[in-house]
Amino acid sequence: MTKSFDWIAHHAATRPDNVAMQDLATDRTFTWAEMEDRTSRLASAFEHDFRIGAGDRVMVIAHNNTNFFEVQFACWKLGAIFVPVNWRLTLSELTFIANDCGPDLIIHDREFADMARDLADAAGISHRMDWESNDAGAADYESAIAAADPTSYTAADNSLDTVLTIMYTSGTTGLPKGAQITQGMTFYNAVNCVEFYALRTGMTNLAFLPLFHTGGLNVFANPCFHFGGRNIVMKTFEPAEALRLLTDPDVGVTHFIGVPANFLFMSQVPAFENASFPTIEGASVGGSPTPVPLLEAWGAKGMALQQAFGMTETSQLVCALKAEDCDVKIGSAGLAAMHTAVRIVDEDGTDLGPNETGELWVKGPNVTPGYWNRPEANAESFTDGWLHTGDAAIIDEDGFIYIVDRWKDMYISGGENVYPAEVENVIYQLPAIAEVAIIGVPDEKWVEVGRAVVVLKQGESVDESTIINHCREHLARFKVPQSVVFVDEIPHNATGKVLKRVLRESHGAVS
Numbered sequence: 001m002t003k004s005f006d007w008i009a010h011h012a013a014t015r016p017d018n019v020a021m022q023d024l025a026t027d028r029t030f031t032w033a034e035m036e037d038r039t040s041r042l043a044s045a046f047e048h049d050f051r052i053g054a055g056d057r058v059m060v061i062a063h064n065n066t067n068f069f070e071v072q073f074a075c076w077k078l079g080a081i082f083v084p085v086n087w088r089l090t091l092s093e094l095t096f097i098a099n100d101c102g103p104d105l106i107i108h109d110r111e112f113a114d115m116a117r118d119l120a121d122a123a124g125i126s127h128r129m130d131w132e133s134n135d136a137g138a139a140d141y142e143s144a145i146a147a148a149d150p151t152s153y154t155a156a157d158n159s160l161d162t163v164l165t166i167m168y169t170s171g172t173t174g175l176p177k178g179a180q181i182t183q184g185m186t187f188y189n190a191v192n193c194v195e196f197y198a199l200r201t202g203m204t205n206l207a208f209l210p211l212f213h214t215g216g217l218n219v220f221a222n223p224c225f226h227f228g229g230r231n232i233v234m235k236t237f238e239p240a241e242a243l244r245l246l247t248d249p250d251v252g253v254t255h256f257i258g259v260p261a262n263f264l265f266m267s268q269v270p271a272f273e274n275a276s277f278p279t280i281e282g283a284s285v286g287g288s289p290t291p292v293p294l295l296e297a298w299g300a301k302g303m304a305l306q307q308a309f310g311m312t313e314t315s316q317l318v319c320a321l322k323a324e325d326c327d328v329k330i331g332s333a334g335l336a337a338m339h340t341a342v343r344i345v346d347e348d349g350t351d352l353g354p355n356e357t358g359e360l361w362v363k364g365p366n367v368t369p370g371y372w373n374r375p376e377a378n379a380e381s382f383t384d385g386w387l388h389t390g391d392a393a394i395i396d397e398d399g400f401i402y403i404v405d406r407w408k409d410m411y412i413s414g415g416e417n418v419y420p421a422e423v424e425n426v427i428y429q430l431p432a433i434a435e436v437a438i439i440g441v442p443d444e445k446w447v448e449v450g451r452a453v454v455v456l457k458q459g460e461s462v463d464e465s466t467i468i469n470h471c472r473e474h475l476a477r478f479k480v481p482q483s484v485v486f487v488d489e490i491p492h493n494a495t496g497k498v499l500k501r502v503l504r505e506s507h508g509a510v511s
Contacts, residue, residue, distance in 0.1 A: 005158050005183055008073050011228045012036030015201075018228070023066040025235035030066065032228075035073075040150035042074035047153045049144060050105050050127045054079030054156050057101050057166065059125075060212070061085050061094070061116055062109035063235045067131050067141065068211045069225070071107055075164065079156025082165045083178075084212035087111075088494045091118055097176055098123035100373055101166050105129060107141070160184030160365075166372050167214055167312050178372035185315040188366040190223035192337035196306060196320035197255060197282030203229035204279075206245055206256040208237040213495045218316040219257045219284060219308070229254075237496075239265040243272060252279050259287035260294060261496035263305065264435060267297050268457070277303050284308050284320065287497050289403055289421035291428040292331055299326065309333040309360075309403050313368040313387055318342065318360075319401045331425075332400040333393075340364040344395050349383060357404055357417070360393040361386040392419060409500050411440025411448040416478040420500075423450060423481060426474045427467060432460035435490050437498045438481060441508050450481035453503050455490055 011020065016033035023029075030038065046052035058075050060068060060083070068084065075082040083101055085094060098106075098119055105127045108116035113135045120128055128138035156162070165181035193199050197220070205224040209216035211233075224231050232253065234242065243266045245251050258266075263285055266272060277283075283298075286308040298305050304326040310316035319342065321334030336342045344358040345351055352358040363386045370378040381388050392404040405419035412418070420438035427436045435455040440448040452467060464484040471480040485507050491499040 006077060007225055008032070008036050008039055015228055019230045021066045021069060021231045021233065023233050025065070028066065035070070037150055038145055039070050039073045039077065040153065041145045041148040042070055043077040043153040044148040044150060045144040046074055046078060046080065046105070048148070049139065052078060052080050052104055053154070055081065057081045057083050057103040059083040059085060059098065059103035059106045061087050061106065061112045062131060063087070063111060064207065064211050064216070064233050065109065065131065065235065066233050069231070077153060077155055079158055079162060081163055084217070085168060086212050086494055091115065091122065093176065094119050095122045097168050098125060101178055107131065158183050160187065169312055177374055177377050179313045179368045180370060180372055181315050182369065185366050185368065186218070186222055187226070188339050188364070189218055189315045189317055190226040192317045192339055192366060193220065193223045195338060196322055196334065197284065199223050199227050199255065201228040203227060203254045204232060204252050205229060206232050206234070206253045208234040208242055209257060209259070210494050214310065214312040214316040215257055215259070215287060215495060219310070220255045224255070237262060240269045240271065242266060243269050243275060246277055246280065247275050249278050254279055254281040257284040257286065259496035260285060260290045261492055263294055263298060267294065268434065275301055277301065282306065286310060287495060289405060291425050293428045295330055307333045309401065311389060314362055314366050315368070317366070318362050329400050331402060333403050334401060335399055336401065340366055342401065343386065344393055354397045355394050357392055357394050359407065360389045360391045360401070362389055363387065413440070413448050413450065413478045414446040418450060418479050423471065423475065423479055426471055427452060430462060430467065430470055432456055432462040437490050437500065437503055439500060439503050439508055450479070451507060452481040452484045453490060453507055454484055454486050455488065456486065
């Protein structure tokens with residue numbers, strides 16, 4: 001019996017022969033009817049073979065694959081909790097997460113079989129399931145689906161408050177925290193995305209961000225499922241192939257999201273010079289402030305990159321820029337979503353006025369009810385229902401939000417706050433720069449000063465004095481970096497965000 005809020009069952013009844021999802025790496029395509037059959041069978045296998053029921057946790061550690069969605073919606077049918085985890089984490093970090101959420105089952109692909117086996121041993125997890133049937137100690141995913149009865153599972157009667165996912169924060173500072181994602185959060189996020197990106201039945205989303213990340217899963221994959229569109233899944237992001245898919249009218253991608261690094265790397269592919277995007281209706285960029293020159297480079301191709309801001313804890317959209325405002329409010333993350341309230345506050349929690357920099361606080365039905373098993377984190381992160389985002393921002397006189405930087409990335413030089421993103425934006429104006437990251441380093445006189453960590457474009461050259469003099473022309477003196485380090489590569493996490501912590505460890509010493 002189908003219970004409430006089952007999106008897959010609904011679309012299987014209303015558009016059974018339409019394509020629901022397509023996996024590029026395995027060359028598999030599934031209609032809504034096929035997806036409903038497979039997720040129902042998987043739910044039955046979970047319940048009967050592994051005793052998974054409402055509230056139980058199922059962990060996935062794997063590269064992107066349409067199986068991700070099947071596991072998510074099979075859990076959904078049972079009221080179980082889907083726990084996708086970052087495959088770049090160490091065994092120690094994953095063991096902490098497993099001990100924190102207590103999964104009854106780990107599902108993995110071939111690449112992470114050894115890690116999953118070690119994790120199961122370290123955390124005392126009873127069951128494993130392998131997507132690709134190469135591990136004798138794990139149940140075979142496809143065999144379990146084939147053998148199960150799609151009508152025999154106990155359908156959950158979910159409410160908007162039912163926790164369906166635990167999504168762990170990256171853990172780049174401190175221990176990971178498991179943000180609880182409810183049915184209602186997932187629904188309101190889909191609704192919030194509509195007015196900015198014109199989501200609709202018939203849309204085609206290209207998912208290349210990792211599906212363990214809220215950007216990959218919730219913009220726009222889950223909203224696409226909500227509206228009955230088609231999700232195309234890339235196993236991993238590859239710039240040239242992603243650009244090819246976005247420009248091919250036969251593929252017909254209408255929507256996608258990337259972090260600034262994705263757009264930067266695609267813009268450096270030779271084919272970008274003559275690229276056009278005839279089928280794109282909504283292109284979102286988020287994850288960190290986007291350099292203005294990068295926005296302009298894509299805008300020159302007729303592609304308005306609609307900056308947005310969101311978090312794991314807000315599942316995911318907080319604000320976004322409408323396409324028609326991309327030139328008018330360049331650099332802005334846009335207006336608050338319809339079902340989301342925002343504030344800019346000082347260190348005491350007092351509201352600030354227009355164009356004053358403070359911390360962004362968020363409240364609404366798309367905000368997590370709290371972190372799994374972490375009451376102390378909840379106490380630190382919420383004030384009267386307002387989530388403290390940890391991001392420095394301003395709201396202008398028109399209500400447009402500008403994300404200045406992460407509070408933790410800000411440094412203080414001579415008593416003045418310096419936000420690295422502003423300095424990075426200026427350095428990106430130099431045509432030789434492929435990528436730059438600004439960090440604060442200790443200084444006897446000013447306490448901290450800026451250091452630019454720079455990657456040059458292939459075949460280009462620029463020296464330290466040119467970069468520093470360029471900054472002097474465009475920035476206040478206290479914002480100008482005092483040194484430049486040239487490197488071959490800047491470290492990123494799995495979603496493409498620059499790992500400032502790693503840069504501070506490797507390049508943050510006094511020179």
